[in-house]
Amino acid sequence: MNIKDKKRKIIINTAVKLFVERGFHGTPTSLIAKEAKIATGTLFNYFKSKDILINEIFKEVKTKQINFILRDFNKENKSKEKLKKIWDNLILWGIENPQEKKFVNYFSNSSYISDDTKTEINKNYKFMLEIFKNLISIKNIKNTNELMLIFNFLGACIFTGNYFCVTNEPYDKKLSRESFERYCKSIGLTEKD
Numbered sequence: 001m002n003i004k005d006k007k008r009k010i011i012i013n014t015a016v017k018l019f020v021e022r023g024f025h026g027t028p029t030s031l032i033a034k035e036a037k038i039a040t041g042t043l044f045n046y047f048k049s050k051d052i053l054i055n056e057i058f059k060e061v062k063t064k065q066i067n068f069i070l071r072d073f074n075k076e077n078k079s080k081e082k083l084k085k086i087w088d089n090l091i092l093w094g095i096e097n098p099q100e101k102k103f104v105n106y107f108s109n110s111s112y113i114s115d116d117t118k119t120e121i122n123k124n125y126k127f128m129l130e131i132f133k134n135l136i137s138i139k140n141i142k143n144t145n146e147l148m149l150i151f152n153f154l155g156a157c158i159f160t161g162n163y164f165c166v167t168n169e170p171y172d173k174k175l176s177r178e179s180f181e182r183y184c185k186s187i188g189l190t191e192k193d
Contacts, residue, residue, distance in 0.1 A: 008046050010036050012057050020102045024054065024112050055117045058107060061100045062121045068093040070127075079135050079193050080184060083153065086128070087180050088173075090154075091161035095171055101161075125150075139188055149187065156183040 001009070014036040018027040029050050033040040047053035069089045073082065094101040107113055132146040132153075141149075160179040164171050184190075 007036075007038065007042070011038070011043060011046055011053075012060060015053055015057055016061070016099050016103050019054065019057075020099055020106060023106075024050075024110070029053075051112065051114075054107065054112050055114055057103070058113050058117055059121060061103055063124070064097075064100070065090075065093055065104065066124045068097075073127075078191075079131050079138070080189050080191060082131055083184075083189070084180060087153075087157050087160075088176065090157050091164070091176060092171065094158075094161040095164055098165065101165075128153075135187070135189065135193065138193055141187065152187075153183060156180075 011032065015027070015032050018032055018035060021027075022031075027050075029043055030040050032053075033043045036043070043053075047056060069086055071089055073085050073089075075085075128150050129146050132149045135141070135149070136144065136146060156179065160176055163169075163175075
């Protein structure tokens with residue numbers, strides 16, 4: 001990694017920490033620069049404004065998250081196996097990246113993240129849309145859409161992950177699996193699906 005990339009990474013890591021601790025308005029660019037041990041002008045050489053900075057951070061964190069989620073994903077054939085892989089990886093990503101998880105939680109629905117950024121990031125999640133379209137077809141689920149099932153799935157997964165973060169208990173595969181199976185039962189998903 002060259003010096004420019006290292007400095008950019010330091011800026012992003014510092015900004016994530018400060019945005020999580022202090023919020024958007026409570027984090028002036030001068031503080032980010034000070035904590036990153038760079039001049040404020042140097043910060044603006046990398047990111048022209050605080051709005052651009054937070055959007056670039058969001059893109060980077062979400063890209064790392066999706067790459068983590070998709071580890072070994074293509075090895076799975078059935079929809080339930082694919083969802084289990086996503087479930088496990090998303091929970092583990094949150095446990096292994098607590099600052100980034102908090103950042104995503106705080107800013108996912110924030111007006112600071114532009115619609116263009118959200119649209120760009122959402123394109124990376126098309127694989128989930130395909131899984132749920134397939135499930136609706138296979139299970140002949142009536143009066144619902146893929147997006148609602150995706151949100152239900154992600155909500156159950158995120159709250160399961162939050163359990164381990166809030167309680168500070170180590171990740172328990174059995175407990176996670178029980179929660180996953182409850183979700184699957186709620187939509188009639190079986191081993192053969």
